Amino acid sequence: MMPAPADASGCDLAGRYAAVRARSLALAEGLSDADATVQSMDDASPAKWHLAHTTWFFEEFILAGAAPAYRGYDARYRYLFNSYYDSVGARHPRPRRGLLTRPSLDEVQGYRAHVDNAMARLLADPVPDALARRVVLGLHHEQQHQELLLTDLLHLFAQNPLHPAYRDAAPPSAPATAPGSPAxxxxxxxxxxxxxxxxxxxxxxxxxxxxxxxxxxxxxxxxxxxxxxxxxxxxxxxxxxxxxxxxxxxxxxxxxxxxxxxxxxxxxxxxxxxxxxxxxxxxxxxxxxxxxxxxxxxxxxxxxxxxxxxxxxxxxxxxxxxxxxxxxxxxxxxxxxxxxxxxxxxxxxxxxxxxxxxxxxxxxxxxxxxxxxxxxxxxxxxxxxxxxxxxxxxxxxxxxxxxxxxxxxxxxxxxxxxxxxxxxxxxxxx
The missing domain is CATH 3.90.1580.10 (paralog of FGE (formylglycine-generating enzyme))
Structure with missing residues (x-):
């Protein structure tokens, strides 16, 4: 199903926000702190970083301007979890994200909860169209990172000679032969x-x-x-x-x-x-x-x-x-x-x-x-x-x-x- 338009009511937008954010946590369920911290190559990022960066996006581009009473979770995270936004300020080098043993996965989840609570208060009432569009952008941004979280974990686990499974799944039944030539x-x-x-x-x-x-x-x-x-x-x-x-x-x-x-x-x-x-x-x-x-x-x-x-x-x-x-x-x-x-x-x-x-x-x-x-x-x-x-x-x-x-x-x-x-x-x- 295609997403609802960006001018959805505050209630609909709040529901969509909660669903997308819950999906990210579900993808990380079962990961150890080590699974979520290691970075297998420069192009990939740790699962913990994906969870934190998508949270930083809402804090930086929504709450900082639209919620005057909002108090940030940790001022240092603005440096740690910026990705490539030069106009926001300095950031931790991408190839060194896997060295961030702190904050822990639990602390990152606490960061997410802090921002989610503030976003829930903001979206409890209808918001201006321009702000709604930016929230929807943030949700699609998080969906991009949900895909990256999976592909980055696959690359990480592929480096392990034990060939660990991210999720156990029965292999699909395969046809005995290759398909015929395409039309x-x-x-x-x-x-x-x-x-x-x-x-x-x-x-x-x-x-x-x-x-x-x-x-x-x-x-x-x-x-x-x-x-x-x-x-x-x-x-x-x-x-x-x-x-x-x-x-x-x-x-x-x-x-x-x-x-x-x-x-x-x-x-x-x-x-x-x-x-x-x-x-x-x-x-x-x-x-x-x-x-x-x-x-x-x-x-x-x-x-x-x-x-x-x-x-x-x-x-x-x-x-x-x-x-x-x-x-x-x-x-x-x-x-x-x-x-x-x-x-x-x-x-x-x-x-x-x-x-x-x-x-x-x-x-x-x-x-x-x-x-x-x-x-x-x-x-x-x-x-x-x-x-x-x-x-x-x-x-x-x-x-x-x-x-x-x-x-x-x-x-x-x-x-x-x-x-x-x-x-x-x-x-x-x-």
Whole structure:
């Protein structure tokens, strides 16, 4: 279900606030203080930091200006839990977040309770529209961190030779063989409107709405699956320099990539790959979408297959024609599988898995739309200053919270990054 508009009444907004904040605590349930403190790499953050940073956001951008009687929990947290807002002030270096053994997880939860109590008092009565919109932004910001909390924990646990499970889950029943070749769904060229229309919530980078000119194209009916990626590996995909962009080939050589991230070595011929998942080390469904690949890998696979990656606008135009059920029935975090799944057998002949399972890399750089202007003040740092050297992904993943996606949503990462549930869908010119 899509979230209610940002002009919801104070009562509705209070309920939404409580639900999102409770979801974050539920995701952290069962973690030890050590689980929540360790940082496995510079790109990831400790679970404890995610819980504190999302709380800092409401304290800094809501309570500090809208609740004159509010008293901060600990003035030092303004330095510890700022992420990248330079206009707010100095901050603890990102690569050193895992050294914050104090405050403890219990203290961070006390911080959350302190801020939540103040927010409950603030939202007990209707609030001005501008403030309501900022609260909704904070809720979507927290949902982003809920996904990051899961992917960061997966990366952390993948470093442990015991292969611990974050949540015990029975592996989904896997088909005996890989799926057949995908169908190719045609779309007309011409002028198309893209970008958010202003109804309901969207991030600033999703607008302004504007026209683009597209040539006729076709999209694969489903994402690339694990079995197909095994064919790419067996055919020397990671050893063939002509398949790779120059920076991608350099990265492959430097990092020693031979499989997607979290795979437990190259699979033997005819065997399903095994990989670290949030349920521990598991055999991967050959028909499920491949995950944890970088833009470089996705681009190389597309070249190997004789296809290409879609542009973000091709993806968006295709998604515009999908029924609401495509989003409502998606494999998102709330289903609890926390891993990509094969498309249902009765999915039909059209596009499937456009939402959920894996984010889909596009060929589009993350840049501003025509007429984009960042908001004034620190909030303007949210997306605009990252519009350089990154690529757009679309569609969400099995770790994305329900109610957080729409056809215009633009995720973005650097081309070498692959710890997210990122996969790909092929495209071709019609």
């Amino acid at each position: 190719w769904i045609p779309f007309d060229g011409g002028r198309h409107w893209v970008g958010h229309d202003g109804e309901g919530f969207a991030y600033d980078c999703e607008g302004p709405r504007h026209e683009v000119l597209l040539r006729p194209f076709r999209l694969a009916s489903r994402p690339v699956c694990n079995a197909e990626w095994c064919d790419f590996i067996a055919d020397g995909g990671y050893r063939t320099p002509t398949l790779w962009l120059s920076d991608g080939w350099k990265t492959v050589q430097t990092e020693g990539w031979t499989t997607p991230l979290h795979w437990n070595g190259e699979p033997a011929p005819g065997e399903a790959p095994r990989a670290m998942t949030l349920a521990g080390l598991q055999s991967l469904d050959p028909a499920a979408p491949v995950a944890h690949v970088s833009f470089y890998e996705a681009d190389a696979y597309a070249r190997w297959a004789g296809k290409r990656l879609p542009s973000e606008f091709e993806w968006e135009v295709a998604a515009q024609g999908l029924p609401e059920a495509a989003l409502e029935g998606a494999n998102l975090a709330d289903r609890g599988t926390l891993r990509p799944l094969a498309a249902p057998a009765a999915a039909g002949p059209g596009l499937v898995q456009m939402y959920g399972d894996v984010w889909e890399w596009t060929a589009s750089p993350f840049v501003a739309y025509p007429g984009f202007r960042p908001a004034a003040g620190a909030i303007g740092e949210y997306n605009g200053k990252f519009m350089c050297n990154q690529f757009v992904l679309r569609g969400g993943s099995c770790a994305t919270p329900a109610g957080h996606l729409r056809a215009t949503y633009r995720n973005f990462f650097y081309p070498h990054q692959r710890w997210q549930f990122a996969g790909l869908r092929l495209a071709e010119d019609a």
